[in-house]
Amino acid sequence: xxxxxxxxGVLKSSWDQVFIAFxxxxxxxxxxxxxxxxxxxxxxxxxxxxxxxxxxxxxxRAPRWAEPYLPVQMSRCAYIMEDSIVDPQTKTxxxxxxxxxxxxxxxxxxxxxxxxNPENGSWTQIKREAWISSxxxxxxxxxxxxxxxxxxxxxxxxxxxxxxxxxKMQGETxxxxxxxxxxxxxxxxxETALAAKEKAKGLASQAQKKQYV
Amino acid sequence: MNSVGEGCTDLKRxxxxxxxxxxxxxxxxxDRSGDPCTxxxxxxxxxxxxxxxxxxxxxxxxxFMGPNKEKPEx
Numbered sequence: 001x002x003x004x005x006x007x008x009g010v011l012k013s014s015w016d017q018v019f020i021a022f023x024x025x026x027x028x029x030x031x032x033x034x035x036x037x038x039x040x041x042x043x044x045x046x047x048x049x050x051x052x053x054x055x056x057x058x059x060x061r062a063p064r065w066a067e068p069y070l071p072v073q074m075s076r077c078a079y080i081m082e083d084s085i086v087d088p089q090t091k092t093x094x095x096x097x098x099x100x101x102x103x104x105x106x107x108x109x110x111x112x113x114x115x116x117n118p119e120n121g122s123w124t125q126i127k128r129e130a131w132i133s134s135x136x137x138x139x140x141x142x143x144x145x146x147x148x149x150x151x152x153x154x155x156x157x158x159x160x161x162x163x164x165x166x167x168k169m170q171g172e173t174x175x176x177x178x179x180x181x182x183x184x185x186x187x188x189x190x191e192t193a194l195a196a197k198e199k200a201k202g203l204a205s206q207a208q209k210k211q212y213v
Numbered sequence: 214m215n216s217v218g219e220g221c222t223d224l225k226r227x228x229x230x231x232x233x234x235x236x237x238x239x240x241x242x243x244d245r246s247g248d249p250c251t252x253x254x255x256x257x258x259x260x261x262x263x264x265x266x267x268x269x270x271x272x273x274x275x276x277f278m279g280p281n282k283e284k285p286e287x
Contacts, residue, residue, distance in 0.1 A: 016241050019236075019241060020233070023232070023236060024233060026214045027214060034214070035215070036214065036215045036217040037214040037215070038216050038217050038221075038261050039225075039257075040261065040262070040272055044240070044245075044248070048243070048245065050236075051277065053272070055217060055265070055270065079270055081272065081275070081279075083277055083279065085278070086240075088241050088243060098279070100270070100274070109280045131280075
């Protein structure tokens with residue numbers, strides 16, 4: 001079974017600015033999980049469309065509940081493939097992105113179509129679709145739900161990253177509000193606290209074991 | 214951004230810079246007067262394709278826009 005998801009997004013920049021930003025969007029403050037980026041194929045077709053294949057390495061964290069079911073030495077990185085077609089005549093860009101690592105566990109395929117926003121010609125709209133599936137016996141549904149939730153949060157990050165790069169290109173100081181910075185700090189503190197708690201638990205159980213020896 | 218091949222990052226950045234300028238100033242404006250980045254791209258590809266092979270990354274398994282089959286909107 002495949003889970004389908006779709007949504008629309010709008011960027012308040014013109015199509016050409018967005019297409020330019022598409023190739024310059026890494027790194028940005030919302031892309032810390034992107035480690036490497038490479039073009040591995042590129043060509044201009046006879047009808048003047050640019051086709052490219054980009055290879056990305058991203059960190060990939062499995063949910064904590066799934067760890068017992070996964071191979072211990074599973075790589076913490078995932079390779080992602082992204083094919084794209086830029087057509088300046090129709091002012092559209094189509095991208096297809098999918099993971100080539102851990103695909104049996106969780107496969108996420110995403111298609112985006114970027115084009116001029118019909119209501120405001122100086123804005124760009126993005127139609128995003130995703131297909132999420134898992135072939136992991138017994139856990140596929142749980143993995144799909146996890147994949148969908150993570151996909152949705154990554155869409156938010158992608159859009160924020162885009163806005164940041166666009167603002168930077170247009171010479172504005174990209175706005176990272178105080179509230180956002182504070183929220184991130186809170187999240188980080190929470191993670192640290194959680195990690196400390198887990199560690200304390202581990203130490204406590206070790207201490208207990210020692211007592212009984 | 215860094216390249217997946219540790220030794221290719223400089224070649225990649227040089228190419229990226231050339232590409233970004235060509236893309237914005239020529240390609241998007243319909244100017245087809247040749248691509249000045251071809252040589253840089255070739256050098257960069259020699260490096261990165263070797264790195265991909267050394268790391269066994271399966272990039273050729275899927276045709277272009279690969280998984281883009283008509284899928285059900287379930």
